[in-house]
Amino acid sequence: MKTIYLDNNATTRVAPEVAEAMRPFFGELYGNASSMHSFGGQVRHHVERAREQVAALLGADPSEIVFTSCGTESDNAALRGTVEAHAGRRHHVVTTRVEHPAVLSTCRYLASHGCRLTELPVDREGLLDLQMLEDLITDDTAIVSVMWANNETGVLFPIEEIARLCQRKGVAFHTDAVQAVGKIPVDLSRTPIDLLALSGHKLHAPKGVGVLYVRKGTRLAPFILGGHQEGGKRAGTENVPYIVALGVAADLAARHIREEVTSVRTLRDRLEAGILASCPDAHVNGRRDQRLPNTANIGFEFVEGESILMDLDALGVCASSGSACTSGSLEPSHVLRAMGVPFTAAHGSIRFSLSRYNTQDEIDFVVAHMPPIIHRLRDLSPFVPKAKA
Amino acid sequence: MWDYTAKVMDHFRNPRNVGTIENPDGVGEVGSLACGDALKLTFKLGPDRRIADAKFQTFGCASAIASSSVLTELIKGMTLDEAERVTNQDIANVLGGLPEQKMHCSVMGREALEAAIEYYRSGGKRTAHVLEGKVICTCFGVTETEIERVIRENNLHAVEEVTNYCKAGGGCGGCQDQIKAIIARVHGEPLKPEAPAPPKPRLTTIRKIQLIEEILEREVRPMLQQDGGDIELIDVDGDRVIVGLRGRCAMCRAAGFTLDGLVGAKLREFVSPELVVEEEKS
Numbered sequence: 001m002k003t004i005y006l007d008n009n010a011t012t013r014v015a016p017e018v019a020e021a022m023r024p025f026f027g028e029l030y031g032n033a034s035s036m037h038s039f040g041g042q043v044r045h046h047v048e049r050a051r052e053q054v055a056a057l058l059g060a061d062p063s064e065i066v067f068t069s070c071g072t073e074s075d076n077a078a079l080r081g082t083v084e085a086h087a088g089r090r091h092h093v094v095t096t097r098v099e100h101p102a103v104l105s106t107c108r109y110l111a112s113h114g115c116r117l118t119e120l121p122v123d124r125e126g127l128l129d130l131q132m133l134e135d136l137i138t139d140d141t142a143i144v145s146v147m148w149a150n151n152e153t154g155v156l157f158p159i160e161e162i163a164r165l166c167q168r169k170g171v172a173f174h175t176d177a178v179q180a181v182g183k184i185p186v187d188l189s190r191t192p193i194d195l196l197a198l199s200g201h202k203l204h205a206p207k208g209v210g211v212l213y214v215r216k217g218t219r220l221a222p223f224i225l226g227g228h229q230e231g232g233k234r235a236g237t238e239n240v241p242y243i244v245a246l247g248v249a250a251d252l253a254a255r256h257i258r259e260e261v262t263s264v265r266t267l268r269d270r271l272e273a274g275i276l277a278s279c280p281d282a283h284v285n286g287r288r289d290q291r292l293p294n295t296a297n298i299g300f301e302f303v304e305g306e307s308i309l310m311d312l313d314a315l316g317v318c319a320s321s322g323s324a325c326t327s328g329s330l331e332p333s334h335v336l337r338a339m340g341v342p343f344t345a346a347h348g349s350i351r352f353s354l355s356r357y358n359t360q361d362e363i364d365f366v367v368a369h370m371p372p373i374i375h376r377l378r379d380l381s382p383f384v385p386k387a388k389a
Numbered sequence: 390m391w392d393y394t395a396k397v398m399d400h401f402r403n404p405r406n407v408g409t410i411e412n413p414d415g416v417g418e419v420g421s422l423a424c425g426d427a428l429k430l431t432f433k434l435g436p437d438r439r440i441a442d443a444k445f446q447t448f449g450c451a452s453a454i455a456s457s458s459v460l461t462e463l464i465k466g467m468t469l470d471e472a473e474r475v476t477n478q479d480i481a482n483v484l485g486g487l488p489e490q491k492m493h494c495s496v497m498g499r500e501a502l503e504a505a506i507e508y509y510r511s512g513g514k515r516t517a518h519v520l521e522g523k524v525i526c527t528c529f530g531v532t533e534t535e536i537e538r539v540i541r542e543n544n545l546h547a548v549e550e551v552t553n554y555c556k557a558g559g560g561c562g563g564c565q566d567q568i569k570a571i572i573a574r575v576h577g578e579p580l581k582p583e584a585p586a587p588p589k590p591r592l593t594t595i596r597k598i599q600l601i602e603e604i605l606e607r608e609v610r611p612m613l614q615q616d617g618g619d620i621e622l623i624d625v626d627g628d629r630v631i632v633g634l635r636g637r638c639a640m641c642r643a644a645g646f647t648l649d650g651l652v653g654a655k656l657r658e659f660v661s662p663e664l665v666v667e668e669e670k671s
Binding site for chain 2: 124302303304310342343379
């Protein structure tokens with residue numbers, strides 16, 4: 001059975017070019033990038049090349065790129081490092097209720113260690129009230145952290161506007177851009193973002209490497225001590241093969257970005273329109289015209305998400321769900337709850353997230369197989385007749 | 390990815406006895422859309438007073454559907470006295486076991502069966518037997534009786550296990566100390582003296598009312614309004630919050646759940662863990 005992978009917001013396939021580029025660093029090029037000999041020095045050259053490639057994708061200066069182990073580490077470092085740098089002079093942290101746990105849990109940790117935390121609500125479509133954000137920033141605010149794109153719904157926040165607002169107010173601004181980088185154009189030369197987190201495995205690099213972008217002049221406490229690597233902020237011998245991989249993946253992302261916002265979007269729209277047309281009582285979660293081009297989050301009323309996923313899985317189709325059963329807790333996704341999505345639809349929400357490796361045939365296969373799945377599960381459901389009555 | 394047995398997958402993919410029986414002798418409905426799983430079980434007795442037919446409808450995950458399906462197979466041919474002795478463990482055993490976090494699916498099956506038998510014995514007057522008694526977990530509407538029962542029947546010793554088996558304690562977590570006390574009582578253990586709770590900052594009444602209004606406005610009203618309902622704060626008396634439900638909420642069958650599960654949980658989370666929400670007496 002062929003796998004149809006529509007779960008690219010969870011992780012992506014490693015691009016063949018990326019896997020190929022890593023290979024020498026598991027073989028002959030095993031030197032330590034910090035060594036004084038040329039054997040290590042040539043490795044240093046590859047690490048710096050990767051830094052330039054990532055910087056080019058972001059519109060940043062290579063000196064602003066700090067390699068980390070993952071997006072979660074980058075988010076942790078940005079938030080904790082900023083609060084620490086303020087050394088108790090500023091205590092207020094602002095974020096949103098729909099952040100990834102990498103940010104939300106870190107903010108709540110800070111709140112339990114002396115910070116005051118504000119979690120901004122979102123409306124039914126997943127959007128923020130920027131006036132509310134502006135009003136609650138005070139002299140005590142240390143950092144504002146707002147994700148660029150939501151991992152579950154794909155909803156985009158107006159990051160450029162928020163960044164300028166924070167700049168005007170003199171407050172550090174961090175964005176978790178893990179879902180945005182590689183899917184939409186990001187240009188930090190025009191956007192006054194202070195800290196940005198990205199993750200390699202969301203853009204066709206392997207798992208185990210990420211980046212924290214730190215704008216020049218941003219106050220940030222070092223987060224791993226014990227060496228001079230990464231400007232002394234993140235000590236430890238560089239993970240050379242993975243850093244090289246991320247560099248190549250960034251390069252590929254820059255070259256494919258047009259494709260992401262055009263052909264991937266076309267496939268996503270085809271999938272969404274096809275499913276909505278053939279499955280009654282289904283609707284899109286999140287503001288449709290303000291979303292990532294690759295994400296479709298569809299709520300199917302009266303059925304439960306895990307069951308849908310298992311039926312899709314039997315056909316080789318990979319997707320994910322915000323239902324309670326799959327979220328590992330007993331309640332549905334915090335993102336959908338924050339949006340006020342009714343329980344009837346939250347439990348039956350399915351996220352399809354595409355990549356440039358998907359084809360129209362794959363999309364048409366899913367569109368064709370979705371109605372019988374939903375139909376079968378609704379036949380089992382005690383709620384359907386009541387709702388239809 | 391859950392590690393389901395082949396038997397679970399078989400009953401999920403090819404569920405037996407789906408539907409509802411016309412003019413049933415017993416009807417048991419448990420769970421709700423809000424909880425994430427629900428089961429409606431109907432059965433008919435034969436001339437020999439044994440269960441001649443049983444059917445189910447289930448909203449839920451693969452293990453909920455499979456649990457319901459094997460339940461109907463299990464009880465066919467049983468007398469009501471025999472059916473009454475079916476435990477959630479029996480259901481799980483037939484399936485070759487369920488993941489720990491999914492044991493509540495087997496409990497849901499047993500609850501529906503119990504409710505259906507109760508329906509029959511009371512001549513159609515009563516269904517949700519398990520909902521009687523003091524509600525401990527307001528997020529999922531789980532009673533003390535039910536918690537005691539899963540502890541006894543499954544020999545549970547930790548709050549986390551109780552949550553896996555009947556969901557109690559899995560929402561806001563505010564009832565976890567009470568669950569701990571019930572576990573101790575069921576197993577006849579003396580309660581360990583609790584460390585004295587840290588003094589809580591006291592809210593002035595004015596501040597409490599302000600906070601409640603704020604949370605209702607921010608957290609609750611938007612959710613109700615999109616379903617055509619609304620909520621109004623009537624009074625605050627100590628830790629009792631009296632509210633009025635308006636519009637479609639006022640006539641909604643699940644209103645009791647909305648109050649406890651949604652409004653109560655939000656207020657306890659954001660304002661004070663002691664708050665109890667009540668509906669105004671009309």
